Amino acid sequence: MTSPANPTRSDAVRNRDLLVAAGREVLAEQGLDAPMSAVAKRAGVGQGTLYRHFPDRLTLATAVLEENVRDIEQVAARPEATLADVLGVVTWQMIRSTAFVGIIRLGGEAHSRHLADRVRTALDGLPKETHGTDDIVLAVAMVSGAVYGQTLEAREAAARRAWRLLGIEIGPVTSGV
Template identity: 80%
Template sequence: MTRPANQTRSDAVRNRDLLVTAAREILAEQGLDAPMSAVAKRAGVGQGTLYRHFPDRLTLATAVLEENVRDIEQVASRPDATLADVLGVVTWQMIRSTAFIGIVRISGEESSQDLADRVRATVARLPTETHSTDDIMLAIAMVSGAVHGPTPEAREATVRRAWALLGLEIGPVAPGH
């Protein structure tokens, strides 16, 4: 018996959502090198389903990290947005997602570079009298290297110290929604 077309589409959308949610968790825990099989297993779908939606790791990571970049863009688009506000969101993402740290540092891969370029363009639009966009992006990359600790709280404390050493103020450490 064949399913109605709309049920098939509904299943595909549900599976994609399950995969992105599972990938967000796995990538946050293990970073961009996490095994694709772990994502399929966490989502409760077969690897064939995973590869139908996401032919490779980078495509999957891009789908997950797209939301992180949108959060940064959304905060930066507020009329009263400051660099500190954006750095607060970036910090939140750094301490909760190993994969996000990866996109800050990636170069060469087109889709990941696109995400990193969007972060750069967002930072470039913010008012700042003392720091160039290149300096801010370098600071973000440097601080991302300081992210370590057994808990988000420990990682946040370390990252706050790193920002302070660089003389950059950060806003509330929170998601950008």
Template identity: 55%
Template sequence: MTEHATSEERRPANRGPRAAAGNRAALVAAAREIYAAHGLDAPLSAIARRAGVGQGVLYRHFPDRDAVAAAVLEENVRQIEQAAAAQDATPGGVLGVLTWHLAQSAAFIGLLHADGASGRLSAHAYAQDLSERVERALRGCLPDGHRLTDDLMLAVAMVSGAVTGPTPETREHRALAAWRLLGVPVGPVRPFEG
């Protein structure tokens, strides 16, 4: 008996070179979801399927697993920077965006605090750069004398350490509980939509 692919399993139609930016964005979004659910070792084919593209499209944008992970991390940090630079930025609002990314991208928390031992993404230098960008963005929206001024990244590390659990909702709940324990108000937990 011959089995036919279901509509979900069929290879998507080739949308051509004009779809490159949309394909890349779909791959990054899909990678965030797949990695959050299954970790960094999830199959790249699952990412391509979730994005609605073939594996060849994935490899045209990202030569390897590390490049996919780096793209997701870069997008996370870029959104935090954009939230901090927004006209109406508040510390709580930016922390809400940071918390969303921590809950959605739990597989990447270790990379943001890499000690150089993992070997992934030339981890130490890359993770250090991302961590410094997050710190600059957060510091840029803190008013003088804010309770996080002296221990900002220690607080972020403590909250990110609390972000565990099988679902983004569980991870978000734990992150918010950690912020409450630190006495730091957090705005709506959401991605930045500038």
């Protein structure tokens, strides 16, 4: 009995999921310039499999960051969601992913604009007492520039200080899911 030449659909889905999970980790650690080979290695698949799913780094980064934005949208869509809740999720992602920081700084690339616009739309739907969406987006970019430190704890402390200096309350720093 021989195995089929093409992987089954479930294998392809599993490999894509492994690659996105590995991409999330590698991009979080190394940023948008992380080598594709590191992602394939972390996922435990060959580079051919990686390139079948993601022909370039930008496609992979977009898939990974899509999940980050989806988390923000899910939290913002909750009936009881507050701006502080969503900013807690944004902060969680900022302190864990250098790639996410790059995207939320609202770069001029079409893919980052699309993701940034989705974050902006999620923020638009929330009640805001003193700050408009443009001010919040600016504050997110400012805080992302203040996120530094060798440990997650140091980066979270820096982000909290920055939010406090801006006079903006954030909720629990959590993935939201």
